[in-house]
Amino acid sequence: MIKDAGxxxxxxxxxxxxxxxxxxxxxxxxxxxxIKDAGSTATYNMMTWYKENGxxxxxxxxxxxxxxxxxxxxxxxxxxATNDTTYNEDVSVGLQHQxxxxxxxxxxxxxxxxxxxxxxxxxxxxxxxxxxxxxRPSGDTWLTLAExxxxxxxxxxxxxWDTSICGGGLRWQKEVWQGGYTLKNAVSNxxxxxxxxxxxxxxxxxxxxxxxxxxxxWSTTVNLVDNKTWAVADSAPGGPDGCSLPDNxxxxxxxxxxxxGAAYMYxxxxxxxxxxxxxxxxxxxxxxxxxxxxxxxxxxxCEASGQCYKDANWPLFKGLTVSWxxxxxxxxxxxxxxxxxxLQVSAEGAAKSCTGNGQNLCGNRWYSGYxxxxxxxxxxxxxxxxxxxxxxxxxxSSKPVSTATGGNGTSNPNAGTRxxxxxxxxxxxxxxxxxxxxxxTVLFVAGMVGxxxxxxxxx
Numbered sequence: 001m002i003k004d005a006g007x008x009x010x011x012x013x014x015x016x017x018x019x020x021x022x023x024x025x026x027x028x029x030x031x032x033x034x035i036k037d038a039g040s041t042a043t044y045n046m047m048t049w050y051k052e053n054g055x056x057x058x059x060x061x062x063x064x065x066x067x068x069x070x071x072x073x074x075x076x077x078x079x080x081a082t083n084d085t086t087y088n089e090d091v092s093v094g095l096q097h098q099x100x101x102x103x104x105x106x107x108x109x110x111x112x113x114x115x116x117x118x119x120x121x122x123x124x125x126x127x128x129x130x131x132x133x134x135x136r137p138s139g140d141t142w143l144t145l146a147e148x149x150x151x152x153x154x155x156x157x158x159x160x161w162d163t164s165i166c167g168g169g170l171r172w173q174k175e176v177w178q179g180g181y182t183l184k185n186a187v188s189n190x191x192x193x194x195x196x197x198x199x200x201x202x203x204x205x206x207x208x209x210x211x212x213x214x215x216x217x218w219s220t221t222v223n224l225v226d227n228k229t230w231a232v233a234d235s236a237p238g239g240p241d242g243c244s245l246p247d248n249x250x251x252x253x254x255x256x257x258x259x260x261g262a263a264y265m266y267x268x269x270x271x272x273x274x275x276x277x278x279x280x281x282x283x284x285x286x287x288x289x290x291x292x293x294x295x296x297x298x299x300x301x302c303e304a305s306g307q308c309y310k311d312a313n314w315p316l317f318k319g320l321t322v323s324w325x326x327x328x329x330x331x332x333x334x335x336x337x338x339x340x341x342x343l344q345v346s347a348e349g350a351a352k353s354c355t356g357n358g359q360n361l362c363g364n365r366w367y368s369g370y371x372x373x374x375x376x377x378x379x380x381x382x383x384x385x386x387x388x389x390x391x392x393x394x395x396x397s398s399k400p401v402s403t404a405t406g407g408n409g410t411s412n413p414n415a416g417t418r419x420x421x422x423x424x425x426x427x428x429x430x431x432x433x434x435x436x437x438x439x440x441t442v443l444f445v446a447g448m449v450g451x452x453x454x455x456x457x458x459x
Contacts, residue, residue: 025360027351027386029344032393036082038351039386041360043078046071046383047087049376057109059094063312065110066117067377068098069124070316074383076124077323080131080398081390088133095124096136096145103140104148104158104416112178115153115160115170119191122149126198129407130400141410143202148415150199153192154211155417165238168218172235184243185235186224189215190257197264201331202402203409204268212265216258216277222246225258227277230284232258251314252300255285256321263328263335278332282325282339289318290342294367297349298322298342308364309373315364319381322346326388330399340391347389354382 025041028034050071053061059068072095075087098121100107105121125145135141140148153160159174170188172180193215200208220227222236222243232254233246259281266274290296298318302308308315322343329336349366362382363371403409 025351025354025386027347029347029389030392032390035347035386035390035393036084039078039082039383039390040084042354042362042379042382042386043074043087045361046074046376046379047090049379050090057097058090059098060109061376065113066120067312067316067380068094069117069120070320071376071380072124073120073127073323074319074380074387076127076131076133077326077387078383079133081387091128092133092136095121095128095142096139099125099140099145099148102148102152102416103144103412104152105145106152112173112175114173114178114180115188116172116185116191118149118174119153119188119195122146122153122195123191123198125149126195126202127400129202130198130402132401132407135408135410140412140415141408143407143409143411144415146195146199147411147413150192150195150208150211151414151416153195158416166218166222166236166243168214169222171238182238183235184222184224184238186219186232186254187234187251187257189219189224190232190254190261193219194257194261194264197261197268201264201268202407204402204404209265209268212261216261216265219258225281227280230280231288232281232284250288250301251317252285252289252298252321253317255281255288256317256324259285260324260328263332267331275332278328278335282328282335285321286342289321290346295349296342296345297367298346299365299367303365306371309375312375312377315373315375315377315381318366319384322388323384326391326394327400329391330394336391340389343385343389343391347385350382350385 025038026034027038050061055062059072061068061071072091075091079085079088098107099105105118106113110117122145125142129142129146133142152158153170156162160170161168162171165182166184169184170192172183172185172188175181193212196208196212196215200206200212216225219225223246224233224236226232232250234249234251234254236243236246259278262274262277262281265271266278289298289300291299298321300308300314300317302314325339325343329339346366350362353366353368353370354360354362355370361370361374362378363369364373364378365371366385401407
């Protein structure tokens with residue numbers, strides 16, 4: 001009898017484990033509490049990775065420093081979507097600490113900072129300002145930190161705006177010894193464009209808008225953004241004669257940076273030019289990444305080949321993109337009806353993928369159930385997705401704030417530079433007259449680009 005009872009218990013346990021393995025996040029995209037519950041689960045799982053980081057350097061993630069910014073952005077979006085303040089202190093402490101002594105997100109412990117890495121921390125800071133996260137009792141304000149990144153990135157001496165190759169733009173990396181230094185890439189420049197546009201909207205200062213215009217015009221001139229087809233390339237290798245033709249690699253977040261920047265420029269200027277650009281980029285994003293063959297679920301090219309796990313950064317891209325889509329619908333309400341259905345389909349897919357180990361751990365592919373690729377990055381994107389679909393229940397009170405609508409305008413305009421008393425003047429674009437890097441770096445980058453193109457051409 002005891003043996004039979006034990007046998008029955010084992011059978012019951014197996015049934016329970018099997019049931020939990022196929023159980024997904026319980027999500028009803030039309031029910032506010034259901035979304036909040038799913039968001040709470042996804043965000044809790046995300047934060048277990050951060051808590052296990054075991055560092056006395058708040059906000060620092062050793063394997064990829066910028067990912068701390070991605071994680072904090074997810075926390076900010078979760079708070080904004082649910083009003084749950086559970087993680088706000090972690091965000092507040094880490095977000096300020098990683099700003100470093102210069103208030104520009106180049107801390108002494110982050111070696112080999114790229115312009116894109118720094119930019120993401122600036123976006124996290126301006127997001128904290130837009131969501132009215134209280135500033136710390138002492139130290140830099142969120143606006144100061146965002147301005148510090150901006151000021152550093154417009155300065156050639158800070159490894160920022162560079163006219164020596166391609167007539168302008170940000171290099172991918174700041175230092176000549178870094179692989180990728182010769183690349184002028186979309187995420188660095190699109191992110192800088194977005195940061196400038198959001199600073200213009202938040203502060204209502206024209207100097208930032210002029211820089212956003214400058215970055216946009218340069219990006220279309222070198223065809224990082226094709227303003228006829230509205231395709232967004234990944235990078236354009238630089239050489240003595242300028243930028244070569246951009247590649248054919250496509251990533252969701254490259255589109256998302258330029259799309260968000262254009263939307264904020266429209267919100268700031270009310271110029272129909274920017275609304276047209278926003279609509280065109282959004283349609284291009286939808287047709288490129290929300291594909292019928294994947295059920296309309298947002299998908300980056302590396303997912304179909306199962307290669308996303310090879311780089312810790314890649315699974316973060318679509319999570320960032322859906323969060324920006326939700327913000328765009330808030331600052332341009334007329335676009336909500338186009339954006340929300342796309343987000344809901346992707347959220348349903350994401351929920352079905354979050355079944356890992358019976359603990360609702362999120363995988364990488366959102367169109368095929370749990371794929372076993374449990375990681376912090378997939379957890380971050382899962383959290384971002386659940387926050388984004390709260391868009392259905394957002395109203396005018398959920399709109400990000402600016403200094404004109406209650407945002408805190410306190411800042412140190414000298415952050416990120418020791419020379420400027422505010423947003424710097426635009427530099428004169430000069431003729432390309434030097435290569436800027438050695439031949440070994442050029443060969444290294446050429447080989448790297450070739451390998452990436454081979455890897456990500458989705459058959």
